[in-house]
Structures are given as C-alpha cells and as structure tokens.
Amino acid sequence: MLYDKSFEKDNCGFGLIAHIEGEPSHKVVRTAIHGLARMQHRGAILADGKTGDGCGLLLQKPDRFFRYIAETQGWSLARNYSVGMLFLNNDPEKAAISRKIIEEEVLRETLSVVGWREVPINRDVLGEVALSSLPVIEQLFINAPA
Structure with a gap:
C-alpha cells in the first residue's frame, strides 16, 4: 500500500507576519514572538515547561x-x-x-x-x-x- 491516510498529519497553525514594504522592523519581531507565545494552548511545550516542539521564527x-x-x-x-x-x-x-x-x-x-x-x-x-x-x-x- 503506497498511501494510508493514517499517516496524514495536520499543523495547528501557521502565521505570517511581515512589513508590507519589506522594511526591517523590531515591532514585526515582537509581534511574531507574541504570536508564538499564544501557541502554548496546543501543547507545544513538554512537561518540563521548557522544551518546545520546534516552532520558531524565520527571519532575515x-x-x-x-x-x-x-x-x-x-x-x-x-x-x-x-x-x-x-x-x-x-x-x-x-x-x-x-x-x-x-x-x-x-x-x-x-x-x-x-x-x-x-x-x-x-x-x-x-x-x-x-x-x-x-x-x-x-x-x-x-x-x-x-
């Protein structure tokens, strides 16, 4: 069997935050960090309270x-x-x-x-x-x- 729908995975969410003109902005970074902090609801942190699941920021x-x-x-x-x-x-x-x-x-x-x-x-x-x-x-x- 080449395909089994039990292998399908779904992401909880994805956010894209950018300055529309492409200008570097610390406000954009702060907003993105705030957004990541709000994703704890999905169990993104292990029981040790520190280890995350790899979500993060991609920035230039x-x-x-x-x-x-x-x-x-x-x-x-x-x-x-x-x-x-x-x-x-x-x-x-x-x-x-x-x-x-x-x-x-x-x-x-x-x-x-x-x-x-x-x-x-x-x-x-x-x-x-x-x-x-x-x-x-x-x-x-x-x-x-x-």
Missing part, C-alpha cells in the same frame, strides 16, 4: 550584523556572500568530518570558505529533553565571486 538578519560578526573575527566578506546555519554532531570527530565534506562542496562550487562561527546558545532556557539532543550549532561564512 541584516547585512550589517553579519559584516560586524565577520569583522570581529578578522574576516573579510565579499560583496556577495552567504551564511549557512549548520547543526553538527556533538562528537568532535564526526563534526570535523561534516565540516570537511561541506568545505569540499563549497570549493567545488567555486566559492570560498571565510570561516566557521559557533552560534551563542543560552542553555539555561532549555529543558532536559532539548538539552539531551542539542546539536553543535555553527555558521559557515562563504564568499562568492563577483
């Missing part, structure tokens, strides 16, 4: 933020660059293998690796369940040719 970080981060690391970003968000294994050897493979693929695409940055995490706000599966979260800065 400003160019000047990434340029500032690069500057503090002593990196030079090209006019065309990107930042990848990666979730790596907690085993340092496995994480190193993943980084190597990713860097090889970046180079194969005629891009250049600028550097890796460990993303700051506030572990104090995470529940036991979330902490038990928390990956290493890093950003990869990549320059592209003009």
Whole structure:
C-alpha cells in the first residue's frame, strides 16, 4: 500500500507576519514572538515547561550584523556572500568530518570558505529533553565571486 491516510498529519497553525514594504522592523519581531507565545494552548511545550516542539521564527538578519560578526573575527566578506546555519554532531570527530565534506562542496562550487562561527546558545532556557539532543550549532561564512 503506497498511501494510508493514517499517516496524514495536520499543523495547528501557521502565521505570517511581515512589513508590507519589506522594511526591517523590531515591532514585526515582537509581534511574531507574541504570536508564538499564544501557541502554548496546543501543547507545544513538554512537561518540563521548557522544551518546545520546534516552532520558531524565520527571519532575515541584516547585512550589517553579519559584516560586524565577520569583522570581529578578522574576516573579510565579499560583496556577495552567504551564511549557512549548520547543526553538527556533538562528537568532535564526526563534526570535523561534516565540516570537511561541506568545505569540499563549497570549493567545488567555486566559492570560498571565510570561516566557521559557533552560534551563542543560552542553555539555561532549555529543558532536559532539548538539552539531551542539542546539536553543535555553527555558521559557515562563504564568499562568492563577483
């Protein structure tokens, strides 16, 4: 059997909040966070009171933020660059293998690796369940040719 309706899943909700003119706005972010907080009614938090189900915000970080981060690391970003968000294994050897493979693929695409940055995490706000599966979260800065 290729299809079984018992495998169908439904989402409780989806919200889209944006500035109609595309202007960055802290008010939009505050409104989105307020909306997420209202979704607790659907059991989005485990019994530990901290571990969520993965709902969150997708937003565009400003160019000047990434340029500032690069500057503090002593990196030079090209006019065309990107930042990848990666979730790596907690085993340092496995994480190193993943980084190597990713860097090889970046180079194969005629891009250049600028550097890796460990993303700051506030572990104090995470529940036991979330902490038990928390990956290493890093950003990869990549320059592209003009």
